[in-house]
Amino acid sequence: MKKIIxxxxxxxxxxxxxxxxxxxxxxxxxxxxxxxxxxxxSGNHMGDFDDFEKNLKFNGIKNVLFLAxxxxxxxxxxxxxxxxxxxxxxxxxxxxxxxxxxxxIALQLTKNEKFxxxxxxxxxxxxxxxxxxxxxxPYMWGPISGTVNRPILLxxxxxxxxxxxxxxxxxxxxxxxxxxxxxxNALLRTDLLLTATTENQKKIQDYxxxxxxxxxxxxxxxxxxxxxxxxxxxxSNDIINILWIGSIDARKSLIILLDALAMLNINNWxxxxxxxxxxxxxxxxxxxxxxxxxxVVWHGQITREDVFNLLQLGHLNVISSLGEGNPTTIWEAxxxxxxxxALNHCGMKDVICEKCGIRIxxxxxxxxxxxxxxxxxxxxxNPNKINILSEGVNECIGNFTWEMRRKLFNQxxxxxxxxxxxxxxxxxxxxxQ
Numbered sequence: 303m304k305k306i307i308x309x310x311x312x313x314x315x316x317x318x319x320x321x322x323x324x325x326x327x328x329x330x331x332x333x334x335x336x337x338x339x340x341x342x343x344s345g346n347h348m349g350d351f352d353d354f355e356k357n358l359k360f361n362g363i364k365n366v367l368f369l370a371x372x373x374x375x376x377x378x379x380x381x382x383x384x385x386x387x388x389x390x391x392x393x394x395x396x397x398x399x400x401x402x403x404x405x406x407i408a409l410q411l412t413k414n415e416k417f418x419x420x421x422x423x424x425x426x427x428x429x430x431x432x433x434x435x436x437x438x439x440p441y442m443w444g445p446i447s448g449t450v451n452r453p454i455l456l457x458x459x460x461x462x463x464x465x466x467x468x469x470x471x472x473x474x475x476x477x478x479x480x481x482x483x484x485x486x487n488a489l490l491r492t493d494l495l496l497t498a499t500t501e502n503q504k505k506i507q508d509y510x511x512x513x514x515x516x517x518x519x520x521x522x523x524x525x526x527x528x529x530x531x532x533x534x535x536x537x538s539n540d541i542i543n544i545l546w547i548g549s550i551d552a553r554k555s556l557i558i559l560l561d562a563l564a565m566l567n568i569n570n571w572x573x574x575x576x577x578x579x580x581x582x583x584x585x586x587x588x589x590x591x592x593x594x595x596x597x598v599v600w601h602g603q604i605t606r607e608d609v610f611n612l613l614q615l616g617h618l619n620v621i622s623s624l625g626e627g628n629p630t631t632i633w634e635a636x637x638x639x640x641x642x643x644a645l646n647h648c649g650m651k652d653v654i655c656e657k658c659g660i661r662i663x664x665x666x667x668x669x670x671x672x673x674x675x676x677x678x679x680x681x682x683x684n685p686n687k688i689n690i691l692s693e694g695v696n697e698c699i700g701n702f703t704w705e706m707r708r709k710l711f712n713q714x715x716x717x718x719x720x721x722x723x724x725x726x727x728x729x730x731x732x733x734x735q
Contacts, residue, residue, distance in 0.1 A: 303365075304418040304715060305336045307408050309434055311400075311425055314344040314354050316606060318630040320424050323520045327423060327711075330704045332365040334712055338411065339368050340404050347385050348396060349373045371407060373400050397430055405433035412437055419715055426498055426519050426627050429478050431488035440722035442714060443488065444496030445519040447627040449479050449505045452553075453647065456624055458667035459561065464552040468624070479509070486510065493725065494718035498627040499649045515714065518628040518649055521702045522637045532639035534617055534692035536685035542571045544678075545616040545640070547609065547631040548623070550579030558622040558667075560585060562674035564592035568682045571597060574612055578603040613638040617688055618681065620674075621650055628653060636699055641691035643677060645670065653702070657694030 310324035321344065328339055344354030351370050358368060373381065377399040383392035408420065419440045422432060427448040435441050451472040457465045479485070489495065489506070495514035497503040503516050536542065548554040556575065563573060575585075575598060582600070589595045601612070619635035621644040628649030635642050636658065644650035646661035654661055662673050681687050700706065 303335055305416065306331075306338070306715070307411060307417055307420045307434070308337050308339045308423055309341075309404055309408070309421070309432065310339055310423045311342045311397075312344070313339065313341045313424075315357065316353060317344075318606070318609075320426070322523075322630055323426070324424050326520060326523050326704055328366055329363060330708045331711055332363050334708065335365065335715075337366045338417075339366060340371055340407060341368065342371050342373070342400050342404070348377065348381050348393070348400060369407065371400065371403050374403060377403075394430065401430060401432040405436065408434050409437055412439060419718060421715075424519070428485065428502075429475075429482070431482075431485050435488045435491040440493050440715075440719045441491065442494045442496070442718040443492045444514070445498035445517050445627070446496070447498035447502050447519070447649075448475070450499075450501045450625070450648070451475055452624045453664055455664055456555065456558070456645075456667050456670065459555060459557040460552055468552070479505075493721040494714055496714065500652050501648065516652065517710070517714075518653060518702070520628055520630055520633055521704050521707045522633045522699060523704050532614070532692075533696060534639055534689055536617060536688055538685060540570070540685060542618060542682055542685060542688070543616045544571055544573045544618045544620060545576065545612065545631075545635070546573060546620050546622070547576040547634075548621075548629065549577055550575070550582040550585055552581065553624050554579070555622045555624050556581070556585050557588065558671060559620050559674065560588055560592065560594070562671040562678065563594050563597070565671065565675035566679055566682070568679060569597070571678075571682055573598045574601060574616070575599065576601045576604065576609060576612060609634070613640065616640050617685075618643060618678075621645070622674075623648065626650065633702060636695050636702065639692045639695050641688065641695055643674065655694075655698065658691060658698040659695075660691075 312320040313324035313328065314321040315325045328337060331337065342348055344351050349372055373396065377396040380392050381396035383389040417439055419442060420434050420437060422434055422443045426446050428446045429448065452468045457468060460468065489510050489512045495512060496517040497506060497514040498519045500516050503514050506512050506514060546556060546559055550556055586600060589598050613634055616638065617640065619631060619640045619642040621629060621631060621642060623629065626648040632642060632650065632653055642654055642659040644654055644659065644661060646663045651661060660677050662670055664670055
């Protein structure tokens with residue numbers, strides 16, 4: 303049993319995305335290791351801990367010590383600009399200060415106790431490498447993502463303001479990746495790097511000559527318990543339930559799916575939009591304009607339990623994002639035997655295969671919506687093809703369960719420790735020459 307410091311800025315059993323990544327990791331890896339988890343948020347903003355800490359009083363986890371790092375007055379003051387939606391990028395300045403706090407706490411921990419490893423788990427974005435890599439014990443980072451820019455080819459579906467925003471974001475992202483000296487130092491220092499997608503793996507290898515292991519950041523939780531194996535069994539008279547899950551914003555790009563659905567000449571489908579966001583009203587208006595509003599159900603922001611209930615009724619999952627790591631909806635859909643239609647990039651490119659879903663290549667916006675419309679038309683007219691894909695999902699599930707991930711993480715830890723030892727031996731012998 304290894305003793306590990308884990309930095310998981312966001313963690314919660316009640317939320318998806320980054321929060322669930324950390325929670326799933328902790329609940330699984332604590333079966334084999336003793337963990338000290340440094341965290342900064344379980345709610346919407348830095349320092350929001352209340353719901354999580356109340357849960358811990360009654361549902362603590364064996365072998366885990368959770369240490370909430372409360373943002374200091376400087377971080378809190380700067381982050382007000384983000385919380386008030388005046389300047390969202392203020393968060394990154396506050397987040398950097400928070401990382402300095404985490405570093406000082408981790409440094410003190412390693413002075414007082416012996417730890418086998420430090421693991422910077424989340425968020426998966428590469429832009430803020432923190433400072434834990436400066437501590438001289440084995441260090442693992444990742445999985446990380448975010449190095450790849452949003453595809454300009456799909457900007458047609460955005461407003462002028464959104465196009466400008468994403469273009470500027472792409473420029474800034476490129477500059478940060480190339481010129482961030484702390485990123486370079488952290489990558490070189492990392493004893494084992496995990497990358498969430500093969501696109502990120504290639505980009506880091508090409509530019510920094512840093513090898514990494516491709517490893518999605520999340521997976522299927524307790525597939526044999528929470529999500530009993532389900533095989534979809536549709537016939538020609540059934541209504542096909544299409545699921546779209548996520549924040550209704552420019553990045554998630556629900557407009558791509560709505561534009562594709564507007565092209566269908568078949569009506570045996572119902573789209574369930576699960577989530578909320580700044581573009582919800584405009585997307586509802588577009589659904590009315592293209593006359594598909596009677597086929598769309600807007601569920602809004604609902605509980606995780608309600609999401610799971612809808613997943614058990616779903617038949618197709620669609621991901622239309624301009625950029626992702628590996629969205630939680632992939633794993634939740636797979637756990638319920640649901641095939642996924644997604645753009646052929648990001649984590650979807652790596653996880654979805656011809657057995658368990660359909661990937662849409664990207665050459666232009668019109669091509670994408672035409673291809674999605676063609677795929678949906680074929681599946682809706684031939685629902686047995688969905689049944690076959692569902693069987694394929696069940697074949698692929700075993701590759702992505704958290705039970706399997708736990709075994710691999712433990713192997714990665716051994717590798718990171720061995721790499722650190724070899725590196726230090728090399729430095730020692732070089733100094734003796």
